[in-house]
Amino acid sequence: xxxxxxxxxxxxxxxxxxxxxxxxxxxxxxxxxxxxxxxxxxxxxxxxxxxxxxxxxxxxxxxxxxxxxxxxxxxxxxxxxxxxxxxxxxxxxxxxxxxxxxxxxxxxxxxxxxxxxxxxxxxxxxxxxxxxxxxxxxxxxxxxxxxxxxxxxxxxxxxxxxxxxxxxxxxxxxxxxxxxxxxxxxxxxxxxxxxxxxxxxxxxxxxxxxxxxxxxxxxxxxxxxxxxxxxxxxxxxxxxxxxxxxxxxxxxxxxxxxxxxxxxxxxxxxxxxxxxxxxxxxxxxxxxxxxxxxxxxxxxxxxxxxxxxxxxxxxxxxxxxxxxxxxxxxxxxxxxxxxxxxxxxxxxxxxxxxxxxxxxxxxxxxx
Amino acid sequence: xxxxxxxxxxxxxxxxxxxxxxxxxxxxxxxxxxxxxxxxxxxxxxxxxxxxxxxxxxxxxxxxxxxxxxxxxxxxxxxxxxxxxxxxxxxxxxxxxxxxxxxxxxxxxxxxxxxxxxxxxxxxxxxxxxxxxxxxxxxxxxxxxxxxxxxxxxxxxxxxxxxxxxxxxxxxxxxxxxxxxxxxxxxxxxxxxxxxxxxxxxxxxxxxxxxxxxxxxxxxxxxxxxxxxxxxxxxxxxxxxxxxxxxxxxxxxx
Numbered sequence: 001x002x003x004x005x006x007x008x009x010x011x012x013x014x015x016x017x018x019x020x021x022x023x024x025x026x027x028x029x030x031x032x033x034x035x036x037x038x039x040x041x042x043x044x045x046x047x048x049x050x051x052x053x054x055x056x057x058x059x060x061x062x063x064x065x066x067x068x069x070x071x072x073x074x075x076x077x078x079x080x081x082x083x084x085x086x087x088x089x090x091x092x093x094x095x096x097x098x099x100x101x102x103x104x105x106x107x108x109x110x111x112x113x114x115x116x117x118x119x120x121x122x123x124x125x126x127x128x129x130x131x132x133x134x135x136x137x138x139x140x141x142x143x144x145x146x147x148x149x150x151x152x153x154x155x156x157x158x159x160x161x162x163x164x165x166x167x168x169x170x171x172x173x174x175x176x177x178x179x180x181x182x183x184x185x186x187x188x189x190x191x192x193x194x195x196x197x198x199x200x201x202x203x204x205x206x207x208x209x210x211x212x213x214x215x216x217x218x219x220x221x222x223x224x225x226x227x228x229x230x231x232x233x234x235x236x237x238x239x240x241x242x243x244x245x246x247x248x249x250x251x252x253x254x255x256x257x258x259x260x261x262x263x264x265x266x267x268x269x270x271x272x273x274x275x276x277x278x279x280x281x282x283x284x285x286x287x288x289x290x291x292x293x294x295x296x297x298x299x300x301x302x303x304x305x306x307x308x309x310x311x312x313x314x315x316x317x318x319x320x321x322x323x324x325x326x327x328x329x330x331x332x333x334x335x336x337x338x339x340x341x342x343x344x345x346x347x348x349x350x351x352x353x354x355x356x357x358x359x360x361x362x363x364x365x366x367x
Numbered sequence: 368x369x370x371x372x373x374x375x376x377x378x379x380x381x382x383x384x385x386x387x388x389x390x391x392x393x394x395x396x397x398x399x400x401x402x403x404x405x406x407x408x409x410x411x412x413x414x415x416x417x418x419x420x421x422x423x424x425x426x427x428x429x430x431x432x433x434x435x436x437x438x439x440x441x442x443x444x445x446x447x448x449x450x451x452x453x454x455x456x457x458x459x460x461x462x463x464x465x466x467x468x469x470x471x472x473x474x475x476x477x478x479x480x481x482x483x484x485x486x487x488x489x490x491x492x493x494x495x496x497x498x499x500x501x502x503x504x505x506x507x508x509x510x511x512x513x514x515x516x517x518x519x520x521x522x523x524x525x526x527x528x529x530x531x532x533x534x535x536x537x538x539x540x541x542x543x544x545x546x547x548x549x550x551x552x553x554x555x556x557x558x559x560x561x562x563x564x565x566x567x568x569x570x571x572x573x574x575x576x577x578x579x580x581x582x583x584x585x586x587x588x589x590x591x592x593x594x595x596x597x598x599x600x601x602x603x604x605x606x607x608x609x610x611x612x613x614x615x616x617x618x619x620x621x
Contacts, residue, residue: 158428244464246423248477248529249454258476263467 094344101341104334110342113297118324119331123342125297126320128307129211130346133286133316134279136215137222142272144219145226152227153234154256173224178284184217185288192216193311207311214290214314221285222275229271233264266361273354277347283318291319293327317343372440374399374567375420375537380434382415382424382591389415390432391591397584402559402568404582404599406575406615412591413571414460417539420569421456422449438537454481457535457566461542463522465514466529470497470506473514473525477533492532499562500528501554519546527555538562539569544577556581575616579603587612 061069098105112122156162189209197206237260245255261268283291292313298304308314321339324331373396382390389412397403405413418424419432422443436443438452446452454477466473474493475483483489493510497503502524506512514525523546530538540559544552559568559581572578578585578599585602587595587609595602595609607613 240462240464241466243423243426243460244466244526244529245476246426247421247453247458247460248480249450249452249533250477250480251450254480258480259466259468 097337097340097344100333101337104338105341109338113299114294114320117294117328117331118320118335118339119328120335123317123320123339124304125295125307126315126317126339127342127346128297128305129291129314130280130317130343132211132308132314133214133218134276136211136310137218137279138272138276140216140219141222141226141275145223146230146268148223149227149230149234150256153231154252154260169224169227173228175221176284177221177282178287180217180221181285181287181289183220184213184285188213188216189289205311208313209288209290210310210312211290211308211314212310214286214316217285217289218279218282221282222278225275225278226271229274230264230268233267233271234260236267237263266358269361270354270358273350273357276350280347280350281318281343283316283322286316286319290314291316293319293323317346372399373397373437374401374439375569376435376437376440377416377419378435378437380416380419380432380436382412382419382432383430384427385429389591390419392434393588393591393593394434395586395593395596397567397569400563400565400567401584402563402570402582404578404585405569405571405588406573406578406585407588407594408615410590411588413588414541416588417458417460417541417569417571419443420537420539421453421458422446423453423458425449454533455536457530457533457538459523459527459530459538459540459543461545463519463526463546465517465522465525467513467515469511470514470517470525471510474528474532476529481533496528496531499531499558500524501551501558502528520548520551523547524551524555535566537567537569539571541571542573544572544574552577575603587615589615 109122110127111124113125114123115121152162152165156165193207193209193213241259241263242255245259246252250258290313292315295308295313295315297307297315317339321336321343324339325336375397377393377395380390380393381388393412393416395403405416407413415424415430418427418430419436420438420443424430424432438455443452466476468476471489471493472479474496475489478489478492483492494503494507497506502521505521506517514522517525523543527540527543544555547555556577559570562568563581568581570578570581582599584596584598586593587602589611595607595612597608597612601607602612603616605613607616
């Protein structure tokens with residue numbers, strides 16, 4: 001063993017590894033360093049004389065603690081680095097799109113209908129189509145998804161049935177959207193529409209694939225997301241609240257209505273608004289179920305605000321962008337980027353709306 | 368000891384969580400307007416016993432009980448509406464739960480669900496129940512504050528006030544004083560002494576002294592079995608029926 005080094009009386013600089021041996025002086029610190037990688041400090045030493053040890057700071061970091069602190073610091077920088085890697089492409093993409101779109105972006109661009117296969121004019125017809133598609137899909141998915149989640153979380157007993165439904169919902173969330181599109185074609189366009197037409201006895205103005213079938217398809221696609229997020233929101237309400245109500249003789253539904261729903265509302269809403277952006281952005285599910293590249297839309301009046309009958313093809317942002325980006329030749333670059341920018345802005349707007357709403361509702365949380 | 372018709376009667380009740388048995392052949396009776404103290408170490412089935420009375424055991428997956436729990440001679444298992452049954456039984460569990468509503472709405476939660484809407488009637492319920500729970504003086508000026516913002520002990524008294532809001536015929540208290548300071552506890556005990564003239568009280572407590580102060584008879588429960596059920600003065604005498612009762616009461620239980 002080496003002889004004890006001359007330890008400096010003052011505390012060494014934290015980054016300097018050599019004088020760390022001084023903290024080994026007192027018996028207490030030696031206990032704390034048991035098992036620490038002493039070799040890394042360069043000198044493994046027994047306790048110095050008692051007189052020298054008295055000068056030690058008993059709270060000084062042990063070599064083990066210093067190594068740990070270094071490692072934690074390194075970890076933090078690494079995670080920060082990954083975060084940057086994540087953000088840089090996002091900013092780059094947004095900047096690229098919005099800079100290239102800038103020349104065409106204006107209120108007129110939003111308000112005018114596309115002309116000449118999207119080479120001119122604006123974006124109104126697909127924008128309003130996407131709007132009605134989102135509203136239509138919410139009309140189906142919100143009540144069904146929320147009620148299903150309430151049943152699964154509040155009523156259903158733990159058991160194989162509940163577990164099976166849970167697994168089914170999760171699997172459904174993993175199905176590719178084009179598969180949902182094919183399902184919508186088979187179930188809604190080829191089966192449901194002829195049945196409705198037959199039942200109503202329509203011969204001339206038959207219902208075709210359109211907003212109705214596309215909304216239903218999007219709703220089916222988003223159902224698992226709504227169910228899962230709603231279940232999570234309901235599950236975040238402490239069980240003790242429910243038990244307190246049950247002990248007072250409140251029925252399950254009274255408990256849900258008065259305590260559970262008011263306190264999970266913000267979480268449920270967040271889930272709903274997240275599926276809105278999914279509904280606005282997806283092309284594949286609506287490809288076979290009602291969307292079209294071009295449909296004549298009135299340029300003014302009420303018909304411009306309500307351009308689509310639910311039983312006829314409609315235009316949508318995602319489809320419009322898809323076609324003008326790779327199907328139309330000699331289309332000005334700016335028009336493509338303009339359409340992309342509007343779609344992104346729409347989704348960003350909806351998401352920031354969700355965030356603001358959630359922050360506001362969380363501020364009103366009652367426990 | 369008992370009248371012709373006991374208010375509450377357990378007949379050979381065994382309770383299970385899945386395969387695990389937590390109550391084993393428990394039988395006892397409580398006379399009308401009696402106070403029964405239930406003592407026993409942790410994990411001896413005291414809380415489960417209370418949950419069989421108002422059938423909140425139904426809400427626990429895999430939980431069930433056999434035997435009969437009779438309220439005024441009627442089996443609770445056969446009650447046509449368990450919620451109506453629960454409204455007759457005031458229940459206070461050890462963890463204070465302020466519902467995420469105002470103090471006022473906390474107290475009138477159950478009456479409102481019963482269709483009481485008259486403001487005057489609700490006001491009266493609030494004042495009476497909060498006074499009984501010894502909380503009125505502390506909160507009377509801020510009844511519209513959230514119940515969840517109260518301190519633990521205050522929330523516990525709020526829970527007690529809620530349990531009293533339907534004028535229950537049986538009041539089950541499960542270690543109600545766990546979060547409450549001794550002075551307030553004594554004041555609540557004074558209220559309970561008043562209440563026991565009109566209400567039957569089942570008092571589960573870890574404080575042996577509390578059982579001694581309030582209970583007319585004491586049930587010693589251990590590992591789900593009734594070790595002893597005797598009048599309070601017998602249990603707290605030098606010679607209870609069972610040696611283990613003496614050991615537990617005097618703190619030399621092994």
